[in-house]
Amino acid sequence: MSDPERIPDIDFEDRMASVEFRVAATAHITVDGDACRGCTTKACVTACPARLFVPTSDGGILFNYEQCFECGTCYLVCNRAGAITWAYPEGGHGVAFRRS
Amino acid sequence: MPETFQDFDAVVVGAGPAGSTAALVLARAGRRVALLERGPYPGSKNMYGGVVYGRVLDGLLPAWWDEVPAQRWVTRRSTMVLTPTQALSVDFRTQAWGSPPYNGCTTLRPDFDRWLAGKAEEAGAVLITSTTATGLLRQGTRTVGVRTDRPQGDLRAPVVVACDGVNSFLAKEAGLYHHPEPEHFTLGVKEVLGLPRHEVEKRFALQGDEGMDIEILGGTGPVPGGGFLYTNLDSIAVGVVLHLPALAASRRRPEDLIADLKAHPAIAPLVAGGDLKEFSAHLIPEGGYEAMPGVVADGLLVAGDAAGLCLAAGLWLEGVNFAIASGQAAAEAAIEALRSGDSSAAGLAGYRRRLEASFVLQDHKKLRRAPGLVLSERVQHQYPKALCDVVEALFTVDNPAPKRGALRAARAVGKNDGVRLRDLARDLYTMARTFG
Ligand SMILES: Cc1cc2nc3c(=O)[nH]c(=O)nc-3n(C[C@H](O)[C@H](O)[C@H](O)COP(=O)(O)OP(=O)(O)OC[C@H]3O[C@@H](n4cnc5c(N)ncnc54)[C@H](O)[C@@H]3O)c2cc1C
Ligand code: SF4
Ligand code: SF4
Numbered sequence: 284m285s286d287p288e289r290i291p292d293i294d295f296e297d298r299m300a301s302v303e304f305r306v307a308a309t310a311h312i313t314v315d316g317d318a319c320r321g322c323t324t325k326a327c328v329t330a331c332p333a334r335l336f337v338p339t340s341d342g343g344i345l346f347n348y349e350q351c352f353e354c355g356t357c358y359l360v361c362n363r364a365g366a367i368t369w370a371y372p373e374g375g376h377g378v379a380f381r382r383s
Numbered sequence: 384m385p386e387t388f389q390d391f392d393a394v395v396v397g398a399g400p401a402g403s404t405a406a407l408v409l410a411r412a413g414r415r416v417a418l419l420e421r422g423p424y425p426g427s428k429n430m431y432g433g434v435v436y437g438r439v440l441d442g443l444l445p446a447w448w449d450e451v452p453a454q455r456w457v458t459r460r461s462t463m464v465l466t467p468t469q470a471l472s473v474d475f476r477t478q479a480w481g482s483p484p485y486n487g488c489t490t491l492r493p494d495f496d497r498w499l500a501g502k503a504e505e506a507g508a509v510l511i512t513s514t515t516a517t518g519l520l521r522q523g524t525r526t527v528g529v530r531t532d533r534p535q536g537d538l539r540a541p542v543v544v545a546c547d548g549v550n551s552f553l554a555k556e557a558g559l560y561h562h563p564e565p566e567h568f569t570l571g572v573k574e575v576l577g578l579p580r581h582e583v584e585k586r587f588a589l590q591g592d593e594g595m596d597i598e599i600l601g602g603t604g605p606v607p608g609g610g611f612l613y614t615n616l617d618s619i620a621v622g623v624v625l626h627l628p629a630l631a632a633s634r635r636r637p638e639d640l641i642a643d644l645k646a647h648p649a650i651a652p653l654v655a656g657g658d659l660k661e662f663s664a665h666l667i668p669e670g671g672y673e674a675m676p677g678v679v680a681d682g683l684l685v686a687g688d689a690a691g692l693c694l695a696a697g698l699w700l701e702g703v704n705f706a707i708a709s710g711q712a713a714a715e716a717a718i719e720a721l722r723s724g725d726s727s728a729a730g731l732a733g734y735r736r737r738l739e740a741s742f743v744l745q746d747h748k749k750l751r752r753a754p755g756l757v758l759s760e761r762v763q764h765q766y767p768k769a770l771c772d773v774v775e776a777l778f779t780v781d782n783p784a785p786k787r788g789a790l791r792a793a794r795a796v797g798k799n800d801g802v803r804l805r806d807l808a809r810d811l812y813t814m815a816r817t818f819g
């Protein structure tokens with residue numbers, strides 16, 4: 284739908300600023316950029332609700348764990364064994380919902 | 384089993400509705416129980432639509448409605464079928480749901496989960512927050528406790544109840560899941576939008592603490608799934624549930640699909656001017672009965688979303704009540720096993736029997752064909768369009784042409800929208816068997 288009169292959407296940074304993250308010192312998810320280089324789907328890039336997977340010009344992936352919902356979408360849609368190493372953050376850290 | 388030191392009679396992992404209920408029931412039976420939660424407070428990791436259907440609490444917490452942190456009591460429930468330019472609603476209201484014993488309330492998970500975990504604590508359970516269970520402690524194939532990310536954080540107990548939610552790494556580690564397939568999951572994303580209380584009441588025709596829930600079919604563009612809109616006291620929750628493989632293949636962004644839904648002419652006036660309070664995302668196990676993992680192993684029980692027990696089948700999105708009932712059944716089986724001194728899979732087998740005897744597995748068995756049907760192209764796109772077109776044909780005044788009867792309108796539309804009678808007959812038959 285591309286209705287010109289549609290209500291303006293929320294800027295993505297503002298959207299993520301509405302969520303509290305108690306960022307841990309170490310990453311709970313790591314992505315092996317080399318494994319991603321040959322990936323043709325790059326499914327994580329559009330599916331991750333927090334937009335944490337950013338494609339690089341050389342076909343790899345840049346990943347930042349800090350604003351992660353800990354949902355699990357990325358490891359389920361990724362079909363390359365070993366590309367994503369996924370665990371929950373250290374207790375007490377990560378996303379902290381208040382209004383959901 | 385060799386005599387080893389036991390820290391607790393049972394360790395429950397996850398202080399969501401399943402885990403807090405399991406801990407409550409075990410503690411009431413006088414058992415020493417630890418309730419582990421990785422978040423800083425119960426509910427901090429959890430989001431849902433949300434309505435809690437509380438009938439399941441009647442036996443556990445009589446007059447729960449006097450204390451549950453409710454936002455609104457649902458008295459109006461509507462199912463909406465959308466095409467890009469049409470909307471057809473079945474809208475139901477009953478005042479019977481507006482007073483005790485009620486039917487369901489909207490409530491926020493950080494409030495509800497904290498409340499329920501508090502009940503377990505009052506009964507004597509030891510709630511340990513900010514602590515992640517990192518794996519199972521095992522002797523051979525038998526689970527004898529959990530490892531945590533605290534220093535010297537191993538906790539030993541004859542029974543571990545895994546209530547660790549949709550990604551359940553504990554059930555996977557125990558080998559109870561075959562291979563979790565993306566097609567058995569949907570991603571839910573939602574926005575909580577602040578609106579003045581009187582505005583919520585005006586837009587949804589509510590009074591006092593009455594609430595509304597709307598389930599939406601056909602509002603998720605190319606991605607099979609559904610939409611929802613719920614009223615809180617002074618906010619609304621609007622979101623979409625998206626089938627994972629299709630979401631990935633579509634290259635659409637989840638938040639753009641919410642934006643599309645919010646821009647629909649039937650939805651836009653309801654959400655206009657709402658101010659974003661929180662954006663959130665969470666998976667739903669949507670595979671139903673056919674995709675369920677094993678729920679019992681030596682020393683281990685699995686309940687709630689961890690066991691894929693959420694009921695997500697078109698008209699229904701119920702997981703909290705299924706989690707509570709399964710947590711209770713797991714605790715009762717654990718109590719039985721502890722009493723007889725046998726917490727092997729055989730000793731814990733009462734869990735599965737209890738689930739079979741309750742609505743948990745009976746509803747799932749009845750609705751076992753629902754996931755495939757609800758997510759099919761026909762139910763997602765073809766039928767909504769055909770339904771809306773039939774109603775549009777019926778309600779359009781075409782003078783001087785005489786009115787067409789409903790059947791003629793349906794026949795013409797069916798042809799136009801490519802509905803094949805053979806598919807329709809088969810789907811109606813499946814629907815009758817599934818939902819009838
Ligand atoms: C978008 C959406 C809408 C929904 N709408 C509704 C609705 O309207 N009504 C309804 O009834 N249901 C709804 N559901 C389903 C419902 O939310 C779930 O079925 C329900 O929360 C399951 O409860 P649970 O206790 O099994 O798991 P959860 O609520 O997920 O709780 C699991 C808990 O375990 C903790 N945990 C996980 N791993 C570990 C670990 N390793 N160590 C320590 N702690 C851990 C988590 O932090 C969490 O607190 C919805 C779900 C979604 C996503
Ligand atoms: S993480 Fe997986 S899906 Fe994403 S680019 Fe890498 S291999 Fe592809
Ligand atoms: S867990 Fe969810 S939010 Fe976190 S990186 Fe993966 S897809 Fe994104």
